[in-house]
Amino acid sequence: MSAAVEEVVTEAPAVEAVPKRAMTLGTGTSLVVLALLILAPLVVKNFVIFQLTMLLVYGLAVLALNILTGGSGQFSLGQSAFYAVGAYTSAVLMEQYNVNYALTLPISGILCFAVGFLFGQPALRLSGVYLALATFALATAMPQLLKLNFLEPWTGGVQGLVVTKPDAPFGLPMSQDMWLYYFTLAITIAIYVGAVNLLRSRSGRAFMAIRDNEIAASAMGIDVALYKTLAFGVSAGITGIAGSLGAIVVQFVAPDSYTIGLAIQLFLGMVVGGVGWLPGSIVGAAFIIFVPNMAENISKGLSGAVFGVLLFLVIFVVPHGARQVAIFCQQTVAKFRKR
């Protein structure tokens, strides 16, 4: 069979073009959300504080994926691997080398950035389903690699490692859970602000140009290879920090906590939050944390089915995720003001 070359005009890119202005919230809304996040733990029980902290952790991980997919148009099912590297870095440093927990975060971030950047190199030649498969391979390999025998002195093998929960510093009168919440919140806000600024910068514009049309972007003189791997690195770095925080909050790391299932959850979080809309990350994180619990409460035996049905309902009603809801609200408010 003669392999004729098929020629297609680049169609609408797989990831929707979200203008960067539409990627964030207005100042007023941001302040309200911030106030809510600061006040929330003062009125709820300790377990809920723990859940809220996990919400922030997953929110960060979804945000990282959002930068990669929504920002640069690359797709990854391997986020769980970067998350695992971050979690283990913190756990090993804290437990085996007595490093302060706060110091392990930047180390994880830098290490994961490097891993992501390196992984981005071969991934450069792949796109779409091929990239999905490659990242998927990474995600399935990671738990197995963590179980390897010769790493056992550090990683604890299949058993994993228990991580000590840090106390509030300076004798602050708050519980460990509450301290961790505010600690996580501060880091989340810092990274969120950094991410917003990144996407508004020159590099952010390069990411988006690549997302919308790679060929045109390279014709404009954008170093496509550099920016694609950079996006991978940044995304992996943030995911790593999220992983570190997750390990500290859960107080435990084990290979089987970081399977492909986690990567799929993060992906669902991104879709539900709205691809390319950074504030949606927290909505998506809420979905992946609370909806499975809800499904469990509705029917124990059929919780998977209930979860699937709920997910279908969400994507039927708002195929563009929480972003669509936000846009709708904005328009309604604007209409109201005109009157």
Added chain:
Amino acid sequence: MTTLLNVRDLRAYYGQVQALHGLSFSLNEGSLTTLLGANGAGKTTTLRAICNMVRSTGAIEFEGAPLTSRSTENIVRLGIAHVPQGRGTFTTMTVEENLQLGAITRRDKAGIVSDIERMYAYFPVLKQRYTQQAGTLSGGEQQMLAVARALMLRPRLMLLDEPSFGLAPLVVRDLFKILGKINREEKVSILVVEQNAQLALELADQAYVIETGRIVMSGAAQEIANDENVRKSYLGY
């Protein structure tokens, strides 16, 4: 003469942008009508609106039956063959498969076989290349294939979107001769959109000039070709 296609107050939109602003025209049975105008005037949009490939309002009637609520494939099944801009060739399939696809809505096997032979008679070059993948044909050959594919439907009306686009002048002359022949011999009514106004006016009997989504001039092709003002201000030759 009976009216085959009647378009009234056609408005079309791409998202928020309106491309046609209340366009009306009609086409008689057996005629060869041309729609002229500059880039972005709305010629392609008009053809796409007839086949319901773009959101539009207004009335479009084919042999008295409304088209607006029909899907593209059902409009085609009424006997309207549309040769789109860029020819829409199925590049990975063979020339013969492309022709068979043109007749995919027909059930008469014998008729299809004889029609394919008839197309080869019109366009001998296609016969030479019938097992070749259509993507390997030259631009002119692909345009001939697109016209042949459209004729395989045995259409009542053929819509052609800039058939001369990207072709060498000699090839264009050939193609237009064949179009005239098809119009006369096969009794296929033709609506052709063109930027090459001079050539289109030589071929057509009726002409409409369209500007920013409105018809600004209509009449017999001969009259429009002879009107120096129109030629200079709208057609640029």
Added chain:
Amino acid sequence: MELFSNQILAGISTGAIYACMALAVVMIYQAIDHLNFAQGEMAMFSTFISWQMMQWGIPYWAAFFLTIGLSFVAGIAIERILFKPLAKAPVLTNVAGFIALYSIINSSAGLIWDFTIKQYPTPFGSAPFLGSQLISTHQAGMIGVTILLLIGLYFFFQYTRVGLAMRAAASLPESARLVGINTSWMIALGWGMASAIGAIAGMLIAPVVFLEPNMMGGVLIYGFAAAVLGGLTSPLGAVVGGFLVGIFENLAGTYIPGVGNELKLPIALALIISVLVVKPAGLFGRAIVKRV
């Protein structure tokens, strides 16, 4: 050398499973341009239905063909009800839909038939094939069915009107509509066929991996990998890819030190990715050139 050729033979016999699944994957990819993550679960559910029929006393082949028919209809129904409304939604939303479908089918099967492992009969017997311990008559039969299926599909797509229309709709939807093809129904038909082929794959695989709701998880991944390796546009490529992945996996498990069962999958995937880096469209796929 003995070990080597035996491992290849063993690879071919597991490869037959992957080839079968990969064929279903390519089918649906052709029709809808996505990898359907729920495809393995659909196949698993079909297999359970055939098992249930046999429990009710329906003979093997009757249950086999009834299940194929039912799966075909169910595939079309799933497309019409769940995925047609998402046709205009972003691609990633569709992928989320597949995951939701996966979750629904897996959980329902668990509730109806529970998670215990069940024996599934084979029509070909399980004696050694041609005296070889590594490949049984069932696996030989499976390879035979896969090849028959491939030939059948080839004729369908090459020589029938509907096959031609489906190819046209998949390659250029707009042009296909302009020759009067109802592209939306072609997609539904693609779902139906993929579901039916998946059912065949499931029923052939079940005697080897045993029947349970999670039986297809691993198989589907290899099926995807095989389809991608062979080139997502080519049914023949999918089958060849399936056999190659089976061989890869076996050889890696035997010859690379420290690779236990656990690391077989990542290594097989890594190999596939290296192939893709060199040949991005897969071994048999068509290269697609993008124009700006």
